[in-house]
Amino acid sequence: xxxxxxxxxxxxxxxxxxxxxxxxxxxxxxxxxxxxxxxxxxxxxxxxxxxxxxxxxxxxxxxxxxxxxxxxxxxxxxxxxxxxxxxxxxxxxxxxxxxxxxxxxxxxxxxxxxxxxxxxxxxxxxxxxxxxxxx
Numbered sequence: 001x002x003x004x005x006x007x008x009x010x011x012x013x014x015x016x017x018x019x020x021x022x023x024x025x026x027x028x029x030x031x032x033x034x035x036x037x038x039x040x041x042x043x044x045x046x047x048x049x050x051x052x053x054x055x056x057x058x059x060x061x062x063x064x065x066x067x068x069x070x071x072x073x074x075x076x077x078x079x080x081x082x083x084x085x086x087x088x089x090x091x092x093x094x095x096x097x098x099x100x101x102x103x104x105x106x107x108x109x110x111x112x113x114x115x116x117x118x119x120x121x122x123x124x125x126x127x128x129x130x131x132x133x134x135x
Contacts, residue, residue, distance in 0.1 A: 003028075006038045010046035017046065023059040025049050025066065048074040061089055 007014045020026040021036075026045055028036040048069045052062045064085055068077040076082060 001038050001040070001042070003036045003038070006042050006046065009043050010050075012046060012050065020046065020049055020059075024063050025059060044072060047072045056093060057089060061085060 001009075003014050003017055006017060010017075017026060021028055026038075026042060026049070028038050028042075031037045045066070048066065048071075049062055051073055052065060052069075053059075057065065065076060065082060068079055068082045069075070070077065076086075
């Protein structure tokens with residue numbers, strides 16, 4: 001099938017399909033006319049890619065995981081290398097979430113402190129240049 005048909009059947013834009021191909025996630029042959037030709041398995045492959053992207057995996061992670069993918073959702077076979085890669089990604093996500101939670105808490109504290117100071121305008125204007133804030 002050509003890229004337009006795959007795009008329609010898989011529910012993604014053609015530029016996304018070209019990106020997946022460039023990332024090594026999707027294979028296409030070239031017809032005599034130079035057009036991309038995809039096999040019937042490409043629809044399933046694209047759906048697997050979409051689900052894995054939705055799980056927050058990078059295209060590099062997905063390239064590593066796809067050989068172990070079975071079915072549309074997909075189900076991943078539990079080989080040790082695969083599990084190690086997914087655990088590593090999960091740790092990175094947990095670390096990002098911790099950093100975001102700390103940033104959120106600090107920002108909320110600043111907001112609370114600013115609200116407690118009342119309706120004074122800040123910085124108070126006295127005609128002098130404000131002092132720089134230390135870094």
